[in-house]
Amino acid sequence: MQHAVVSREEWLEARRALLLKEKEETRLRDRNRAEREALPWVRVDRDYSFDTPEGQKSLSDLFAGRSQLVVYHFMFGPDWDAGCVGCSFLADHLDGTLAHLNHHGVTLTAVSQAPLAKIEAYRRRMGWTFPWASSHGSDFNFDYHVSFTKEDLAKEKVVYNFTAIDRADAHDELPGLSAFYRNAEGEVFHTYSTYARGSEELIGTLMILDRAPLGRNEDSTMHFVKRHDEYEDAPKLAAACCH
Template identity: 70%
Template sequence: MHHPVVSREEWLEARRALLAREKEMTRLRDKLNAERLALPWVKVEKNYVFDTVEGKKTLAELFDGRSQLIVNHFMLGPGWEAGCVGCSFGADHIDGALVHLENHDVTFVAVSRAPLPEIHAYKNRMGWRFNWVSSHDTDFNYDYQVSFTPEELAKGKVFYNFTEIDAADAFEELPGMSAFYKDEAGNVFHTYSTYARGAEELIGTFMILDRAPKGRNETTIMNWVRRHDEYENAPKQQACCA
């Protein structure tokens, strides 16, 4: 990687030009956020029931007394030895945000199709604290287009990220994030979903690396990422509560 070395004055000129573009992007992000909030909602009619550490809970009960719910569709299928590397990378950024989310009327929960004991085993390995429930016996993952049956994959096309993609580019599980709102009458509404790289801005490590001299320094997307206990000389993780 080669960069010209210039005077401070030349650097300031180049930096101010980039700053103008950064401000343009910030204003565009604000506009996009407003458009996201203006999306219409869909009432959730199906009665989804999840396995949790406190027993069976409906989607409405996952809100835990708040009016907003963020669901992380975490790639951990039944029988998997470990969760998706990318999902695990994103999950490392959640625990520190929980207190802020919960005090701003937002509940965060991860949902996977793996049975609850398998979720607990991996959660304890990773040392995470956020709530993580199982949709093992529900259609939830399939209805929100993050899980696919063998029959769907065999057809050659699956519906993901709001379009049909080649099944060769898909797996039985794919990542995503969905948002829900519950009104005072207890009605639940689906307000937003994003898939693939759609939640990338939530990963703080990426945002820091984008400002580092070498950027993300990757040949393919996330080729350098490992589960946090798989890096060389990774610190030992203490097991968390289930």
């Protein structure tokens, strides 16, 4: 990348111009957040069953006694050997949020189609502690349009991110995030879902890279990402973290 090298005064002029646009972005984000919170809700009438380390649970059980539930739809298919690299990148940012979310009445959990044994083995490998349930054998992933059958993928179009996309752009598993509310009577409501890059703001590493001199420095979306134990310097980083 080629950059002009200028005086401090010229840099300040350019930075102040960008600051005005950043403030516009912040105000737009605030407006979008208000509209998101004002969305109507849909009552969840279907019963779903999930396998967890504590046994089989319903969707209501996943709230863990709180009124709000956020589900990260983690791409990990039943016949996969490991979880999605991009989802794993996002998941690296979740554990530190749990105490804060729980204190605010929010339970966060990942849900994947993979059987629980595969999920638990991969969780141990990655060193994560956030809740993670298996929807294997349930329609949950299909109803929330993050898993697709062979019949779905044989069609010309597949519904994802609230629109029909070409089957060439679809896979058996795709990422997303959904939010739910449970009232005092025990009724559960679906309040929000987002897909594709919609949950990108959960990835703090990207937000830091966006402010680094070379930005994301990527050829395609997150092409540089690996599972955190697959980087060449991973053993060195692990050792440094322990001393």
